Amino acid sequence: MILFLKKTLRYILYTAAGIITFVGIYLLLSQILPYFKVNADVPPPENGITIYIESNGVHTDFVMPVKMPQMDWNTLFPYSDFEKVDFTYRYVAAGWGDKGFFIGTPTWADLKFSTAFKAAFGLSSTAMHVTYKHYEPHVSESCKKLVISQEQYNTLIAYIKESFQYSNGKTIRVNHAGYSYNDCFYEANGTYSLFKTCNVWTGRGLKKIGLRIGIWTPFQGGIMEHLPQ
Numbered sequence: 442m443i444l445f446l447k448k449t450l451r452y453i454l455y456t457a458a459g460i461i462t463f464v465g466i467y468l469l470l471s472q473i474l475p476y477f478k479v480n481a482d483v484p485p486p487e488n489g490i491t492i493y494i495e496s497n498g499v500h501t502d503f504v505m506p507v508k509m510p511q512m513d514w515n516t517l518f519p520y521s522d523f524e525k526v527d528f529t530y531r532y533v534a535a536g537w538g539d540k541g542f543f544i545g546t547p548t549w550a551d552l553k554f555s556t557a558f559k560a561a562f563g564l565s566s567t568a569m570h571v572t573y574k575h576y577e578p579h580v581s582e583s584c585k586k587l588v589i590s591q592e593q594y595n596t597l598i599a600y601i602k603e604s605f606q607y608s609n610g611k612t613i614r615v616n617h618a619g620y621s622y623n624d625c626f627y628e629a630n631g632t633y634s635l636f637k638t639c640n641v642w643t644g645r646g647l648k649k650i651g652l653r654i655g656i657w658t659p660f661q662g663g664i665m666e667h668l669p670q
Contacts, residue, residue: 467635475655475663482653485588492597493578494585494643494668495534496661501643502536502570503601504578511591512598517605518571518627522614525622530573537604537642539633540568543626544617563634568615569605572624585668593650600649604629604642640664 490511493504507514507530514533520526539560546556559565578584589597605612606628615626631637636659644658658664 470657471659471663474657475667477656478653478667479648479656480651480653483651486590489588489590490594492587492589492594493532493580494587494647494664495578496583496665498583499661500536500538500639501661501664502534502572503597503643503646504532504534504574504584505597507531507533507573509594511594517602517612518625520573522625523573523623524619526573530575530623532574532577534570534572534574535601536570536639537567537629537631538570538639539565540615540626540629541565542633543568543570544615560633561635563632563637565633567629567631567633568626569612569629570624570626574623583665585665587652587668589650589652593652596650597646600646604631606630635659 490506490509492506495502495504505512505514514535515528518533520528520530541556542560542565545553578586580586607613613628615628617626619625631642633639638659640658640661640663643664644654647654647664655663655667658667
């Protein structure tokens, strides 16, 4: 019996040590790798398109004009999908993430271990969160302004569109009320995990359009703290 208890205790200690080591390495890399950049610094175009990267402290979104010659986002997420949105809304935010986390955790007080566990290890599906905004975002530490070329914007449009699932050519709205009258969720492609977070999705989008950003950006700080002021 004593031998069994010793083996059990040793197993528990080894497991705990392994978990602590994994978490430590993960957190260390999440802080270091954003400093290792891909793409070179490129000055913004004189006559470019203004977009924004917005953070709520945890999650990041792309924020774009609703209507431009390259894209009318109302065709992808129609106003009718939302409780109270119309043509007077000038900007739209889009971000990718774990569907269970999006829907089941409107506030941190609602976070459950099962939701976090499934999200961390890729055990649930994903969604796109779309929010219409009346006004141009205010630049701050939590909202960075970027001016990109028309070609870069076309690449960003393609990247965002590829993140959605479609049925008969239309995005698939998730049957959930959203957080407010101006947002809702859509079915998305891909699997969320510790290694492919919502912020990694944003970082990949920035890489796609040729902006200088960290190799790996699992947390919002790896994006917001490394974008131009």
